Amino acid sequence: MPEAYSNKVMEHFKNPRNVGELENPDGTGHVGNPVCGDIMEMYIKVKDNVITDAKFKTFGCGAAIATSSMATELIKGKTIEEALSVTNKAVAEALGGLPPVKMHCSVLAEDALKSAIDDYLKKTTGKGLPGFKPHDHTH
Amino acid sequence: MDYAATTPPHPDVVEAMLPYLKEKFGNPSSLHSFGQEAKAAVEEGRKQVANLINCQPEEIVFTSGGTESNNFAIHGVIHKLKPNKNHIITSKIEHHAILEPCHFLEKEGPAPDGAGAGFKVTYLDVDEDGLVNPEDVRAAITDKTALVSIMHANNEIGTIEPIKEIAKITKEKGVYFHTDAVQTVGQIDVDVADLGVDLLSASAHKFYGPKGIGFIYIKKGTRMTQFLRGGSQERNRRASTENVPGIVAIGKAAEIAKTELSERIKKTTELREMLFNGLLEKIPDIRINGHRTKRLPKNAAIIVKYVEGESMLLNLDLEGIAASTGSACSSGSLEASHVIRAIGTSPEDSHGSIRFSLGRLNTKEEVKYVLEVFPKIVQKLRAMSPLRRK
Numbered sequence A: 001m002p003e004a005y006s007n008k009v010m011e012h013f014k015n016p017r018n019v020g021e022l023e024n025p026d027g028t029g030h031v032g033n034p035v036c037g038d039i040m041e042m043y044i045k046v047k048d049n050v051i052t053d054a055k056f057k058t059f060g061c062g063a064a065i066a067t068s069s070m071a072t073e074l075i076k077g078k079t080i081e082e083a084l085s086v087t088n089k090a091v092a093e094a095l096g097g098l099p100p101v102k103m104h105c106s107v108l109a110e111d112a113l114k115s116a117i118d119d120y121l122k123k124t125t126g127k128g129l130p131g132f133k134p135h136d137h138t139h
Numbered sequence B: 001m002d003y004a005a006t007t008p009p010h011p012d013v014v015e016a017m018l019p020y021l022k023e024k025f026g027n028p029s030s031l032h033s034f035g036q037e038a039k040a041a042v043e044e045g046r047k048q049v050a051n052l053i054n055c056q057p058e059e060i061v062f063t064s065g066g067t068e069s070n071n072f073a074i075h076g077v078i079h080k081l082k083p084n085k086n087h088i089i090t091s092k093i094e095h096h097a098i099l100e101p102c103h104f105l106e107k108e109g110p111a112p113d114g115a116g117a118g119f120k121v122t123y124l125d126v127d128e129d130g131l132v133n134p135e136d137v138r139a140a141i142t143d144k145t146a147l148v149s150i151m152h153a154n155n156e157i158g159t160i161e162p163i164k165e166i167a168k169i170t171k172e173k174g175v176y177f178h179t180d181a182v183q184t185v186g187q188i189d190v191d192v193a194d195l196g197v198d199l200l201s202a203s204a205h206k207f208y209g210p211k212g213i214g215f216i217y218i219k220k221g222t223r224m225t226q227f228l229r230g231g232s233q234e235r236n237r238r239a240s241t242e243n244v245p246g247i248v249a250i251g252k253a254a255e256i257a258k259t260e261l262s263e264r265i266k267k268t269t270e271l272r273e274m275l276f277n278g279l280l281e282k283i284p285d286i287r288i289n290g291h292r293t294k295r296l297p298k299n300a301a302i303i304v305k306y307v308e309g310e311s312m313l314l315n316l317d318l319e320g321i322a323a324s325t326g327s328a329c330s331s332g333s334l335e336a337s338h339v340i341r342a343i344g345t346s347p348e349d350s351h352g353s354i355r356f357s358l359g360r361l362n363t364k365e366e367v368k369y370v371l372e373v374f375p376k377i378v379q380k381l382r383a384m385s386p387l388r389r390k
């Protein structure tokens, strides 16, 4: 087991919010963690530029599950622009911090979110998120 | 259920060592009666250990544990036999306490006078069950080979290696043979005469003794350098004032192991089979990891598809169950364990490696409890897994 997780991480790990897939999502993100090989998927519903719903699926460690849960919580009700300012650090902070070796799992959550927004923008505007390059996910 | 990581000291072991922490604190090197009392206790411990593995007491050297015994074997032999012999053969699934000293020797490079020409190490592949092929050992031996070191049983997947077959080859070729028996001493029958090894490592905390005490069996006539240099303790083989309470404890643990051995094997095999069968029946898409029959009685290692090991461990821990995993996510290096990779497990499957290991205090009720709780954990995590499509 890694260094102890915060109570907040454990709480989200035990009762993850927004697990699952969305039917007809407006944006889908699919990323793989280049460090340890884990996978995260994020689905968003967008109405009038506001994220009305978000769900996730994660194959990964406790921190990966907790950060994806927290990330979906943080972006619900936010505009696309606001959601884009949710960084991995913000997710980790909202969880009361992560052990240093687990910070990359929060990067996965940020990537999954950006990837979902990128997909949404491509679908609606034909152009993706400027400068966004999802990590190659090879298995 | 993590008895492969460590075991609780047997109450009789604790009882036996206590006087040597209190009133019987003598130094075995002292000539007065305090010292002689301690010396007698050390020699008694040596006899008990020798009796367990069927050797002479003089062939036992006490160490600080499995790691030191392994380092002693590698360095002791290679530094004695260099520069004529500079080659070691081992396997890819050894404990770090073998692999790291080997890596260190490799990095050391050529001796300044050019005589040593550096050290070479061959890391043998294993098959998908983790078995070393004795013929691979034969093929790897050269006239430069000093030592072959292959573990008796693997700590992660429980596979028991063909030590006797390998020993026949090393004997024929005149090469020393060491086995890391940390996982087997006190768990299955370990008889050095029958195995045919020259060197063997063991550690008390894996067989109901305390941590920080172990031994190395050094067959009479085996040429080795001293490992720790200093005083003349342990017949000049390992300096440092003896860990008297530890030696008394490992002796007692060995004595108990000898009497309880067949019972231990029977009980842990029974519990393991109950666990394996129950898991295979209740959870789809899992498989046993390691060899099905050539395996340690206590080891129940499995691969659970579509879920990650650390998240399984955390959930088990919340239910009061201890286990371990070889998943990348739970290792500091974020790489799957070298053992899991060496047996050719795919990266995704290696994430789902979980090891339960059983011991003398586990009960059928506990196994039933795991069988009740674990399938639910897997189900919950799989519902979250993008790898598993409905």
Ligand SMILES: Cc1ncc(COP(=O)(O)O)c(C=O)c1O
Pocket: B005, B064, B065, B066, B067, B068, B070, B095, B097, B151, B153, B154, B155, B180, B182, B183, B203, B204, B212, B214
């Ligand atoms: C196979 C094997 N070798 C060596 C060791 C190291 O033993 P110790 O902890 O006594 O140094 C262990 C224990 O983790 C082991 O399982």
Ligand code: FES
Pocket: A033, A036, A037, A038, A059, A060, A061, A062, A063, A064, A102, A104, A105, B328, B329, B330
């Ligand atoms: S997802 Fe693998 S370490 Fe967190």
